Amino acid sequence: MTPGQGVMILIGMLLLYLAIKKNFEPLLLVPIGFGGVLANIPGAGLAEGNGILHIFYTVGIESGAFPLIIFMGVGAMTDFGPLLANPKTLFLGAAAQFGIFATLMGAVVLAHFGIFDFSLADAAAIGIIGGADGPTSIYVASKLAPDLLGAIAVASYSYMALVPLIQPPIMRALTTESERKIKMVQQRHVSQREKIVFPLVLLILVAFLLPDAAPLLGMFCFGNLMKECAVVDRLSNTTQNSLINTVTIFLGLAVGSKLSADKFLDLQTLGILVLGMAAFAIGTASGVIMAKILNKLIKEPINPLIGSAGVSAVPMAARVSNKLGLESDPHNFLLMHAMGPNVAGVIGSAVAAGILINYVGT
Amino acid sequence: MTTSNLMTEGLNLMLIGMGFVFIFLTLLVFVTSIMSRIITSYEKNVGVLPEEGISSPTAVISPAMNQSQHANDDKNLITVLSAAVHKFRSRHK
Numbered sequence: 001m002t003p004g005q006g007v008m009i010l011i012g013m014l015l016l017y018l019a020i021k022k023n024f025e026p027l028l029l030v031p032i033g034f035g036g037v038l039a040n041i042p043g044a045g046l047a048e049g050n051g052i053l054h055i056f057y058t059v060g061i062e063s064g065a066f067p068l069i070i071f072m073g074v075g076a077m078t079d080f081g082p083l084l085a086n087p088k089t090l091f092l093g094a095a096a097q098f099g100i101f102a103t104l105m106g107a108v109v110l111a112h113f114g115i116f117d118f119s120l121a122d123a124a125a126i127g128i129i130g131g132a133d134g135p136t137s138i139y140v141a142s143k144l145a146p147d148l149l150g151a152i153a154v155a156s157y158s159y160m161a162l163v164p165l166i167q168p169p170i171m172r173a174l175t176t177e178s179e180r181k182i183k184m185v186q187q188r189h190v191s192q193r194e195k196i197v198f199p200l201v202l203l204i205l206v207a208f209l210l211p212d213a214a215p216l217l218g219m220f221c222f223g224n225l226m227k228e229c230a231v232v233d234r235l236s237n238t239t240q241n242s243l244i245n246t247v248t249i250f251l252g253l254a255v256g257s258k259l260s261a262d263k264f265l266d267l268q269t270l271g272i273l274v275l276g277m278a279a280f281a282i283g284t285a286s287g288v289i290m291a292k293i294l295n296k297l298i299k300e301p302i303n304p305l306i307g308s309a310g311v312s313a314v315p316m317a318a319r320v321s322n323k324l325g326l327e328s329d330p331h332n333f334l335l336m337h338a339m340g341p342n343v344a345g346v347i348g349s350a351v352a353a354g355i356l357i358n359y360v361g362t
Numbered sequence: 363m364t365t366s367n368l369m370t371e372g373l374n375l376m377l378i379g380m381g382f383v384f385i386f387l388t389l390l391v392f393v394t395s396i397m398s399r400i401i402t403s404y405e406k407n408v409g410v411l412p413e414e415g416i417s418s419p420t421a422v423i424s425p426a427m428n429q430s431q432h433a434n435d436d437k438n439l440i441t442v443l444s445a446a447v448h449k450f451r452s453r454h455k
Contacts, residue, residue: 084398090391094388101375105372105373105376112366191402191411193405198394198397205393209386355375355382355383356375356379
């Protein structure tokens with residue numbers, strides 16, 4: 001056993017510990033951690049050649065299939081009701097994507113000063129961590145920087161688990177007590193017909209404006225339509241339960257196979273972890289700031305706390321907004337209001353992913 | 363790619379990316395609002411869809427299930443009726 005493999009097995013164990021003991025995104029980190037351990041067993045070669053983990057990787061991630069299937073499941077679990085009730089929250093989802101591009105710039109600057117050796121494609125793949133969306137990160141990384149995929153996926157899922165720790169200090173720092181107490185107007189009722197038509201409208205917009213986001217958003221819209229149209233409940237149930245669970249197992253193991261010593265034990269990984277954290281923080285901040293700007297521009301009051309939910313990380317980020325709102329005013333429930341920017345963030349990061357792939361990939 | 367070139371590319375991508383995300387989502391805000399308005403006015407005339415969706419055309423309701431449903435209904439009905447009869451009799455002794 002090389003020392004590198006030993007260290008990687010320990011890192012795999014650490015991920016398992018975080019998942020099992022600390023409950024950090026266990027659904028993903030258990031398979032990833034275990035995959036990481038398996039991949040580093042000396043002489044077994046599970047992560048190379050005809051090794052089973054390598055086969056999972058080739059079939060599912062290199063082809064882009066697993067993240068897309070997961071995205072379809074996420075679509076089938078998403079309720080666009082809060083977003084349709086208040087479409088302006090889409091702006092919050094857009095603003096929070098600034099984290100992606102600011103981090104990309106950060107990675108490019110680090111490369112410029114020769115601290116890390118990142119190419120533009122690497123920088124783009126690192127930036128997408130700020131989208132706070134696991135499948136999107138993996139999809140973009142597999143297209144633009146397959147070498148960094150292990151580190152990017154681990155960073156992305158670990159920080160999603162850390163959302164309740166990363167976001168609150170930033171949100172408190174950027175808002176005043178009276179802003180946190182803002183009560184939002186009760187949401188209007190959204191009819192079933194609107195919910196059915198919305199994924200189709202979104203799909204048409206994507207088809208015309210950004211075909212590169214069509215794989216991600218297309219699967220997302222498909223999943224959502226299956227749920228909302230209510231005539232294919234069996235398909236919708238499979239998509240949001242058994243199918244997404246099955247794929248998650250293989251996705252996790254395949255990501256774990258990328259935790260090999262020569263790729264992961266590198267200064268670049270450290271850079272990715274730091275930049276990923278920055279991406280989350282900047283995304284949160286820009287979402288909150290955008291909410292404050294919107295508050296000045298439109299009549300309906302918007303509690304700036306829901307801005308942070310624009311970084312996707314459904315539904316964790318929305319819960320954080322709700323929790324902070326309750327701290328300031330125990331009668332102010334922001335959860336449903338925060339779900340709007342939250343799902344807007346999913347759309348926003350998928351759009352950003354499409355742009356990155358379009359710009360860097362060609 | 364030289365590093366200064368990389369910087370320009372990065373800056374370019376940031377501006378294009380952020381700009382496009384905003385344009386796309388702004389457009390989506392408008393289109394969604396228009397869609398909601400059209401559907402709301404349409405539903406004023408025809409009524410809303412039932413919340414649980416249209417009854418599924420692909421589902422085959424097995425006759426056995428149907429019968430047990432009926433049997434269940436009858437049972438309920440009998441319970442209710444006998445309770446009423448009982449009450450009526452006990453009052454009019």
